[in-house]
Amino acid sequence: MRLDILLARAASRLVEAGSPSARxxxxxxxxxxxxVDRAWLYTWGDREAGGSDQARFEALIAARAAGQPVAYLTGEREFWGLSLLTGPxxxxxxxxxxxxxxxxxxRMPARAGRLxxxxxGSGAVALALASERPDWYALGIDLNPGAVALARRNAERLGIANVGFRVGDWFAALxxxxxxxxxANPPYLADxxxxxxxxxxxxxPRGALVAGDQGLADLHHLVDASRHRLVADGWLLLEHGAEQGAAVREALCAKGYQDVASEQDLAGHERVSLGRWAGSRR
Ligand SMILES: C[S@@+](CC[C@H](N)C(=O)[O-])C[C@H]1O[C@@H](n2cnc3c(N)ncnc32)[C@H](O)[C@@H]1O
Structure with missing residues (x-):
């Protein structure tokens, strides 16, 4: 079958299955x-698909129609211009x-430092920052050994050397x-x-998404415990839900952080709250 026809049929099957981004x-x-890339597809849509390619594609469309995330089906997702391996x-x-x-x-000072x-998770944030600042060293921690294995593969595949990954419960492995x-982008959804x-x-994985205390338990723990791990004038930056900015700012102020503020995502939601640890009152 021609690629453009195969594609149109697959897209309409995904529309029927309720996919919000079917095409x-x-x-x-x-x-x-x-x-190939999408430009190739637009140029060569009149070519015929090979039988085994068509069968593979149709199996993936069936899995997508059943709800499987595209990033798990391809095993990849782009983040900060980096192609990252993903998995369940x-x-x-x-x-x-x-x-x-x-x-x-x-907020990363011009001098070299440690992050x-x-x-x-997949190492997304650590790898993005390490790729931007080769003079810094980034350490990524995750409770899930599968995530740490994937993060290590991502670093190797991308050739990013100024980064390391360790399994651990927040600060326990340090x-x-x-x-x-x-x-941190910790779990922040209520159950x-x-x-x-x-x-x-x-x-x-639920362990990547859900935290107690209406989603705030891990955020509160990280605000409290990070004070013992920051240098004087070091920064803590936390991603959170769109409605959690005020609660995270309040927690940061209550624990003595300075210059507390929130930043918005592209949709205009408060997404990241941050504070500077001046180095006293632990
Ligand atoms: C929301 S995901 C963020 C993943 C990645 N940083 C990102 O932004 O794509 C939260 C991550 O926190 C990890 N996590 C949950 N509880 C943890 C704990 N007690 N210690 C370390 N990591 C934990 C989960 O395994 C998951 O990978």
Missing amino acids: LDAEVLLCHVLG STLIPRPDTETLVAAALS LDLGT DESDFDVIV DDPHLELGDVRFE
């Missing part, structure tokens, strides 16, 4: 099967999290050293959050 999903999956042990990196990367970059990425910047039943989120 794009079909294009991404066909590109994945053929090993990790959260799929989100564009919103680029707000955290941009906010951290603008800690807590709950690193030695005594301090960090100039700590970033009854309706988003857990929608779209890709249904397939992502």
Whole structure:
């Protein structure tokens, strides 16, 4: 069958299945099967698909129609211009999290330093920052050994050497050293959050998404414990839900952080809150 016809049929099947981005999903999956980019597909749509390519593509469309995330089907997702391996042990990196990367970059001093990425998942944030600042060292920590294995593969595949990954429960796996910047995109959904039943989120690990105390438990813990791991004038930056900015700012102020503020994502939601640890009153 011609590629453009195959694509149109697949897109309409995904529309029927309720996919919000049916045409794009079909294009991404066909590109994945053929090993080409979307520009190639637009140029050569009148070519015939090989029998085995067509069968593979149709199997992926069936999985997508059943709700499987495109990033798990292709095994890849782009984040901060980096192509990252993804898998069911990790959260799929989100564009919103680029707000955290941009906010951290603008606060990393010009001199070399050390960065800690807590709950690193696929390594997205640590790798983005390490790629931008080769003079810094970034350490990513995650409780999930599958996530840490994937983050290590991502670093190797991208050739990013100024980064390391470790399995651990937040700060428990660390030695005594301090960090100039700590970033985290921790679990922040309440366990009854309706988003857990929608779209890709249904397939992502609950341990990456859900925290107690209406989603604030891990955020509160990181605000408190990071004080013991930051150098004087070091920064803590936390991603959180669109409605959690005020609560995170309040927690940062209550624990004695300075210059507390929030930054918005592209949709205009408060997405990252941050504070500077002046180095006293632990
Ligand atoms: C929202 S995901 C963020 C993943 C990645 N940083 C990103 O932005 O794409 C949260 C991550 O925190 C990890 N996590 C949850 N509890 C943890 C804990 N107690 N210690 C370390 N990591 C934890 C999860 O395994 C998950 O990878």
